[in-house]
Amino acid sequence: MDFGKISERGLVLLGCGKMGSALLQGWLAGGLSPDAVYVIDPNPSDWVLAQAVHVNQPLPENPAVVLVAVKPQMMGGALPQLQSYGGGNTLFVSVAAGTLIASYEAVLGAATPIVRTMPNTPAAVGRGITAICGNAHTTAAHLDTTQALMSAVGQVVRLDGEHQMDAVTAVSGSGPAYVFHLIEALAAAGHAQGLAPDLAMQLARATVCGAGELAYQASETAAQLRINVTSPGGTTAAALEVLMDAETGFPPLLRRAVQAAADRGRELGK
Template structure:
């Protein structure tokens, strides 16, 4: 982070994800004057941080973080093209835009790191996958890693194809979990619980089980076995959920395959 303090950084876009990361960096001691934010609609919170907003760009920033929506990227990135083919690393958190596309826009020698965070980053509990191009040095990957740790865990993928699979699991995954909460609550209501109580139970159960799975030394499989008495109530429910043809495993496989296929379509 010392390089960012010295050379500065540019944040293109400051929506929910950009704001979450900026807050994490500032909380970790990054001087506000080191950050230049480019955004058409700065929020009151952003204006209160002391960062440079829509100001003149640093001459040679350490990092440009691309945090605008994919459909707006081509237009938004235009003022930053002059920083391509140098030693400024472009770190993108925009879904679906490939490294090859950025190389076409910014130049083939531009250091580029693609990242796929997920929405729990908003509460500093995210997990982000990253992959760099041939021009991104080990030190620049380490810098991207350090910046993204402001909002949670970071893992490195082997290539962009593996990043596509990661997107289908952790990028899309929060929506799967939210839908699980929805369906558990709906089933509880249908079984006779009041709506608010059913939702409270579903939320707390998923949150608690997730915390246990993340912090336990036992595998999720063993945790499942621990709570399942032979021939008991849970075992009967799992018989339905784990059905090899119509249960949760084949359904999740189809969902992940569909997400990866759509991600590939969007990248073209």
């Protein structure tokens, strides 16, 4: 990973909870010098303190990047302390859910390059996916830098604009919770068929995790993978007849769920 100007000018990480720590771990593993990182966090973990980064120490005069990883409700008190970096020379990258680019511009100035990102919780194990988009003052180089930083925790995709962020949040941001609930529901269904609860959960969890890994590694589409395990007239076909029902199955259910999440995101962004 080529950190370029970050190594020379430094990176300020505002907030080092689960997401911030996952990113920091990836950057350090990718070759970023701990001496180039400045962490601002009121309650840094023992792990962070052991990384030889600057923790709650004087900040660099002109950092290349400020990455904001605090919770949205903490933004009002945390961001103003970095207001002096606004204006164009420092790139601001946000991983705060639901915080609009306009909210940053109001504090930092409209001329500040700002990239909004939406990672998801599998970033904690290096298997996340992050969507990114920038304001009018971000350049191709700014987006490249952001992609390099967020690649530390998984895949990165670029959006056409911030208007797509609510849909991304509804699909990949909230999506892990849908999968976790699928595991719960599948285990409960197995228990209803006579399996012990612990065994049903072990089977459901391993099946969902294994299928996810197969989908990740396989070159076939998800549809083809489904076809591969479905024998005509067999048990899987019988189950899919229920799950793929146009009125009561997965497709309409997930459309409603994703729509509800996207609508709520738009409400929170107002």
